[in-house]
Amino acid sequence: MTSREQFSPLCDVHYTSMQRMMVEEDGEEIQSYHICERRDCSRVFRDAFGYSDLIEGQFDKSRAFIRKCPACGAILYLAEVDQPRKLETWECPRMNCEFSEEFPSPAAR
Numbered sequence: 001m002t003s004r005e006q007f008s009p010l011c012d013v014h015y016t017s018m019q020r021m022m023v024e025e026d027g028e029e030i031q032s033y034h035i036c037e038r039r040d041c042s043r044v045f046r047d048a049f050g051y052s053d054l055i056e057g058q059f060d061k062s063r064a065f066i067r068k069c070p071a072c073g074a075i076l077y078l079a080e081v082d083q084p085r086k087l088e089t090w091e092c093p094r095m096n097c098e099f100s101e102e103f104p105s106p107a108a109r
């Protein structure tokens with residue numbers, strides 16, 4: 001899968017920006033994921049698995065949130081939030097896919 005070099009997901013809970021982390025797994029595969037900038041937040045975004053929580057080094061699947069691109073099947077990320085209009089813009093990270101869609105933000109947040 002070819003992803004854009006730079007994309008900046010927002011935390012889907014706090015709408016804050018996320019920081020890119022690189023992890024080397026088994027000395028070979030380099031994986032990257034994004035973590036919420038808030039210190040009290042364990043939210044992470046992984047390119048291949050979407051949003052979930054990272055608790056004590058484990059990804060918590062029960063808190064996963066995944067939205068798939070209907071055009072190419074990649075995992076969408078939360079790109080922008082329009083707070084006054086309560087709209088979330090989700091975008092596809094794939095290089096040749098320009099898909100993006102707006103969703104109303106959940107009232108509970």
Ligand SMILES: [Zn+2]
Nearest residue numbers: 011014036041
């Ligand atoms: Zn957060």
Ligand SMILES: [Zn+2]
Nearest residue numbers: 069072092097
């Ligand atoms: Zn796509």
